[in-house]
Amino acid sequence: MDSLVWNPLALFWGIMVFASITWYALLLFLVGYKGGREIVQMTKDLSAKPKEEHTH
Amino acid sequence: MMLMGPLDWIIIAVYLIGCTAAGIWMRRYVRDVEDFAVAGREMDINLGVASLAATEVGIVTVMYTAQMGFSSGFAGGTPGVLIAVAMLMVGLTGFVIGPLRRAGVITIPELFEKRFGKHVRWLAGLVVVLGGVLNMGIFLRLGGEFLVHVTGLPAQYLEITMISLLAIVLVYTVLGGMLSVLVTDYIQFLVMGLGIVITSVLVIKSIGWPALVDGLMQAHQEGAVLVDTVKNESFKMGHPFDPFASPEIGWFWVLWQAVLALAIVTTWQTTIARVLSAKDDRTAKKVYRRTAFYFVGRFALPGLWGAAAFYYFWRQGGLPEGVNSLTAMPHYLNTLLPAGIIGIMIAAMLAAEMSTDSGYLLTWATVIYNDLVMPLMKTPPSPKVKLLVVRSLVVLIGLFLVFYGLLYEMPGRAWDYLAVTGNIYMASMFSLLVGSLYWKKANSWGAVASIILGAVGPITFLIYNAIVKNPAEQLKPETAGLAAFALAIGGMIVGSLIGHAMGRGVAGPIPGLMSEQEIK
Numbered sequence: 077m078d079s080l081v082w083n084p085l086a087l088f089w090g091i092m093v094f095a096s097i098t099w100y101a102l103l104l105f106l107v108g109y110k111g112g113r114e115i116v117q118m119t120k121d122l123s124a125k126p127k128e129e130h131t132h
Numbered sequence: 133m134m135l136m137g138p139l140d141w142i143i144i145a146v147y148l149i150g151c152t153a154a155g156i157w158m159r160r161y162v163r164d165v166e167d168f169a170v171a172g173r174e175m176d177i178n179l180g181v182a183s184l185a186a187t188e189v190g191i192v193t194v195m196y197t198a199q200m201g202f203s204s205g206f207a208g209g210t211p212g213v214l215i216a217v218a219m220l221m222v223g224l225t226g227f228v229i230g231p232l233r234r235a236g237v238i239t240i241p242e243l244f245e246k247r248f249g250k251h252v253r254w255l256a257g258l259v260v261v262l263g264g265v266l267n268m269g270i271f272l273r274l275g276g277e278f279l280v281h282v283t284g285l286p287a288q289y290l291e292i293t294m295i296s297l298l299a300i301v302l303v304y305t306v307l308g309g310m311l312s313v314l315v316t317d318y319i320q321f322l323v324m325g326l327g328i329v330i331t332s333v334l335v336i337k338s339i340g341w342p343a344l345v346d347g348l349m350q351a352h353q354e355g356a357v358l359v360d361t362v363k364n365e366s367f368k369m370g371h372p373f374d375p376f377a378s379p380e381i382g383w384f385w386v387l388w389q390a391v392l393a394l395a396i397v398t399t400w401q402t403t404i405a406r407v408l409s410a411k412d413d414r415t416a417k418k419v420y421r422r423t424a425f426y427f428v429g430r431f432a433l434p435g436l437w438g439a440a441a442f443y444y445f446w447r448q449g450g451l452p453e454g455v456n457s458l459t460a461m462p463h464y465l466n467t468l469l470p471a472g473i474i475g476i477m478i479a480a481m482l483a484a485e486m487s488t489d490s491g492y493l494l495t496w497a498t499v500i501y502n503d504l505v506m507p508l509m510k511t512p513p514s515p516k517v518k519l520l521v522v523r524s525l526v527v528l529i530g531l532f533l534v535f536y537g538l539l540y541e542m543p544g545r546a547w548d549y550l551a552v553t554g555n556i557y558m559a560s561m562f563s564l565l566v567g568s569l570y571w572k573k574a575n576s577w578g579a580v581a582s583i584i585l586g587a588v589g590p591i592t593f594l595i596y597n598a599i600v601k602n603p604a605e606q607l608k609p610e611t612a613g614l615a616a617f618a619l620a621i622g623g624m625i626v627g628s629l630i631g632h633a634m635g636r637g638v639a640g641p642i643p644g645l646m647s648e649q650e651i652k
Contacts, residue, residue, distance in 0.1 A: 079342045085373035086345050089206035092213065093436055096429030097332050103181070103426070104325045110178035111318050118179065122161040122311070 327480020
């Protein structure tokens with residue numbers, strides 16, 4: 077039996093699966109680097125923010 | 133069964149300690165309810181992507197999407213493609229999320245008070261909480277089941293696993309609110325992403341892509357059946373690639389999912405909480421555009437594991453005792469993953485579950501506080517009391533989850549349960565949001581009619597199917613879901629027109645979005 081890998085619908089899902097794996101791996105580095113910097117910036121901004129009342 | 137080695141336990145312990153410590157550390161920045169609920173509106177793009185993605189992928193997500201893959205092959209990933217398309221469109225156009233972020237509210241019902249009056253805000257808050265908390269009710273149970281099966285622990289450890297998971301999440305969510313949730317989501321996004329990528333690659337490597345594709349089709353064509361020996365339930369593989377040819381999916385179901393996808397990305401409060409925490413509407417739209425494709429993988433990758441589980445057990449001659457369509461995937465992973473990798477996988481799934489639970493606990497507690505409790509208070513309490521109220525609500529919802537998860541017996545597929553309970557409020561909230569932001573004739577009569585009618589279909593589904601046990605006589609989820617949208621939209625239009633014709637009903641302006649003159 078010929079493989080169904082090149083059947084248009086199977087191919088569509090194949091692209092979705094492999095593109096997702098690649099995208100997830102890529103985001104690990106992209107978001108990992110930039111998100112870490114944003115956390116540092118966010119904590120700096122929050123520390124600098126004036127507030128009238130403090131709860132602790 | 134594969135037993136976990138010392139390396140696996142070390143990986144899990146390091147992850148749990150690191151994540152909890154980071155969450156508790158963020159407590160120092162919480163000074164008021166705005167910091168607690170929407171992180172002081174300081175969230176930037178990448179942190180938003182990490183948080184949105186981590187919150188919307190929990191063990192529960194992995195379990196139900198794998199279940200879809202187990203019964204429908206790759207076609208079970210259809211909702212993911214639909215959500216990704218809807219999210220991309222909303223991210224490009226700013227439909228709903230743009231004006232919603234500019235309105236400067238903390239929750240969706242708060243917007244409705246400006247437009248339709250206080251009673252609509254309260255009623256909307258009630259429906260949002262009812263749908264949201266019921267929806268979350270099965271999270272802990274499914275999370276516990278996954279962990280018990282993937283680790284090979286005895287079944288009696290289910291309850292203690294559920295409670296331990298919740299306890300860790302409660303500690304940092306109660307202390308640091310959205311700020312802790314954002315930082316822990318970031319860590320969880322990384323751990324979860326690593327686990328999902330490694331597991332997916334190993335699944336494909338172990339079976340081989342052509343063998344899996346051809347094998348699933350062969351199982352479908354031969355009518356291969358797997359039987360849950362405990363409940364005597366049988367499972368057949370639907371058409372693995374074509375959702376319209378699959379008996380469990382079909383055109384009507386896909387249509388419901390398409391409508392639901394648009395409603396999810398514009399009204400689902402946990403998703404919208406990231407929009408409202410964003411620095412501005414431009415950031416919110418960017419977060420949507422960058423997260424959109426993540427939703428394809430959210431369904432397609434666990435779906436791949438579920439489909440592979442069907443293939444594996446079919447080749448093995450049947451399901452092991454006590455394994456069903458939900459637990460087949462973790463059981464399969466237990467046989468596949470080597471020591472060390474199984475630790476990363478479990479840490480990844482713990483990460484997924486914790487980020488989802490914390491995000492959801494915080495969101496529903498914020499809605500109860502902001503839209504149900506606060507409108508009833510004549511004089512606003514001090515910031516300290518306000519924080520105490522929200523934190524207590526987080527704990528109370530957590531306790532509810534433990535009892536509901538232990539007692540409720542879920543009928544049918546997990547995704548259908550989640551979609552229908554979410555539908556309780558999504559149909560009406562979608563109509564209210566679109567009406568309030570884009571239709572000047574929308575008023576409180578239409579809003580009330582929409583909320584009540586939108587909840588009728590899904591609640592009928594839940595009660596009717598809990599009473600009628602014969603699957604052939606039960607209501608189909610797509611019927612209940614589509615009926616809810618039709619009734620909610622109809623209620624909004626007809627109710628508003630009647631209210632308008634009678635000169636009754638509240639229709640106020642939203643500052644910065646529409647003026648008093650425009651709505652007259």
